[in-house]
Amino acid sequence: MRKNIIALALSAALIVGTLVNTVSVIPVQAADDVITIRVCNWEEYIDEGGWDDDEVIDLESGDILGENALYEDFEEWYYETYGQRVHVEYSCFGTNEELYNMLTLGDKFDLVCPSEYMIMKLMTEDKLVPYSDGFFDEENELNYYIRNVSPFIRETFESNEIDGEYWNEYAACYMWGVLGFLYNPDVLSEEEVSTWNLLINEDYCRQITTKDNVRDSYFATLGAIKGDLFLSEEFLNDPDYHDRLAEEMNDTSEETVAEALEFLQQVKDNVYSFETDSGKADMVTGKIFSNLQWSGDAVYAMDQAEEEDVYLAYSVPEECTNLWFDGWVMLADGIEGDAARQQACEAFVNFLSRPDNAVRNMYYIGYTSSIAGGTDGDQIFEYVDWNYSAEDDEEDVVDYDLGYFFGDEESGDYVLTVPEEQTYRQLFAQYPPKEVTDRSAVMRYFDGDANARINRMWINVRCYNIGKIKAAGWAAIIVAVLAVAAAAIYFKSGKKKTKAIRRPPQPQ
Numbered sequence: 208m209r210k211n212i213i214a215l216a217l218s219a220a221l222i223v224g225t226l227v228n229t230v231s232v233i234p235v236q237a238a239d240d241v242i243t244i245r246v247c248n249w250e251e252y253i254d255e256g257g258w259d260d261d262e263v264i265d266l267e268s269g270d271i272l273g274e275n276a277l278y279e280d281f282e283e284w285y286y287e288t289y290g291q292r293v294h295v296e297y298s299c300f301g302t303n304e305e306l307y308n309m310l311t312l313g314d315k316f317d318l319v320c321p322s323e324y325m326i327m328k329l330m331t332e333d334k335l336v337p338y339s340d341g342f343f344d345e346e347n348e349l350n351y352y353i354r355n356v357s358p359f360i361r362e363t364f365e366s367n368e369i370d371g372e373y374w375n376e377y378a379a380c381y382m383w384g385v386l387g388f389l390y391n392p393d394v395l396s397e398e399e400v401s402t403w404n405l406l407i408n409e410d411y412c413r414q415i416t417t418k419d420n421v422r423d424s425y426f427a428t429l430g431a432i433k434g435d436l437f438l439s440e441e442f443l444n445d446p447d448y449h450d451r452l453a454e455e456m457n458d459t460s461e462e463t464v465a466e467a468l469e470f471l472q473q474v475k476d477n478v479y480s481f482e483t484d485s486g487k488a489d490m491v492t493g494k495i496f497s498n499l500q501w502s503g504d505a506v507y508a509m510d511q512a513e514e515e516d517v518y519l520a521y522s523v524p525e526e527c528t529n530l531w532f533d534g535w536v537m538l539a540d541g542i543e544g545d546a547a548r549q550q551a552c553e554a555f556v557n558f559l560s561r562p563d564n565a566v567r568n569m570y571y572i573g574y575t576s577s578i579a580g581g582t583d584g585d586q587i588f589e590y591v592d593w594n595y596s597a598e599d600d601e602e603d604v605v606d607y608d609l610g611y612f613f614g615d616e617e618s619g620d621y622v623l624t625v626p627e628e629q630t631y632r633q634l635f636a637q638y639p640p641k642e643v644t645d646r647s648a649v650m651r652y653f654d655g656d657a658n659a660r661i662n663r664m665w666i667n668v669r670c671y672n673i674g675k676i677k678a679a680g681w682a683a684i685i686v687a688v689l690a691v692a693a694a695a696i697y698f699k700s701g702k703k704k705t706k707a708i709r710r711p712p713q714p715q
């Protein structure tokens with residue numbers, strides 16, 4: 208409130224000064240000259256500012272502090288850069304499916320940030336606008352995304368396609384990560400959490416949670432039921448290993464889906480719950496000992512637990528992992544061919560990709576930006592160094608190589624000396640080593656038949672698998688239903704009689 212009052216006072220003084228001197232420092236624009244872009248992002252997925260003074264990130268390249276929300280800072284930056292006012296209508300969604308439903312029901316957005324499989328779905332439905340040629344001009348100093356995106360991310364987006372069109376034509380990567388287990392190392396061993404079969408480990412019955420969405424649960428299930436194949440020498444040494452892994456981890460055949468159903472029924476009987484967001488808190492409080500978790504949320508949970516003197520860890524199963532992405536895409540029915548609006552949307556993506564802003568986002572939300580910072584310096588690596596490197600006199604340290612992400616695996620310039628514990632804690636989750644990303648696969652968009660098959664399977668898991676009910680079971684259900692119906696009729700008639708008896712006398 209105090210900041211707002213000061214800001215209003217300064218604004219009033221500026222207006223008065225302008226009138227007295229009859230000089231306009233900033234040209235006044237009519238309301239209809241303001242470009243409005245409608246942006247929809249995940250909840251709590253951008254720096255919203257309001258940092259305390261002691262939260263300054265003091266890097267050699269300069270201090271970083273989040274005072275305002277990044278989308279508010281963008282509005283000022285855009286005006287200073289292009290001389291045009293822009294207003295960001297910023298809103299949020301909770302799941303990819305929620306976003307898709309919003310679009311189906313008629314909500315209009317210009318720029319949204321779904322995950323990889325939803326990006327592919329929107330591409331196949333011709334709902335996206337490709338990025339302009341100018342967005343990829345590396346000579347333009349304002350094109351922070353293409354100048355600074357990690358070579359690892361760039362290669363992934365340029366090599367993955369759907370229906371002959373590559374991701375990078377329609378999507379700019381925002382955040383990325385892997386899937387694994389957040390766990391309490393005082394209870395579970397590294398060996399126990401190194402396999403997807405932890406989900407059915409009866410030694411920890413009702414002490415593990417899994418994700419309440421079909422995509423992540425199905426992926427973990429495939430990792431478990433195909434685990435022997437993935438760990439076989441023949442498979443690991445196959446020259447087409449990555450292609451084969453991607454194919455197996457996107458297997459939606461009837462046989463595999465049926466096998467997945469059986470496994471997930473075991474999971475359902477063993478886990479504490481299927482959850483979306485409560486797993487982090489349950490880990491911190493000790494209600495559970497392990498939680499199937501995205502890497503970014505694992506970082507957040509480890510940070511929160513540490514404040515309570517609880518030390519959690521993160522593991523990625525040996526069989527494989529899911530490499531996921533969230534990316535910015537422009538919607539055709541939002542942009543509607545408006546070149547000025549598209550330029551503002553592309554500028555918004557570039558502004559978030561400026562290294563200092565990427566640092567702000569990572570610090571604020573715990574997830575890992577796609578930005579490495581190459582052309583515009585090493586500010587991102589400097590931040591990782593600031594955040595994780597060991598003190599000079601610290602013992603039990605190891606080298607941690609991030610060359611694959613920052614684009615130079617040979618020079619050794621991107622090797623950190625870190626506390627050994629960071630090889631299985633926040634640093635490991637935020638920047639998994641190359642050996643982990645090498646055994647990763649992207650879960651792709653499923654077509655209509657495959658999607659319907661998997662959704663039916665999920666309904667059986669989350670509700671009840673009616674296909675497993677035997678004749679005796681059906682008889683028992685019918686008897687129970689009839690008994691309930693009879694009781695309801697009796698109760699209903701009894702209520703009528705009671706009401707009639709207690710009715711007060713009517714006047715004569």
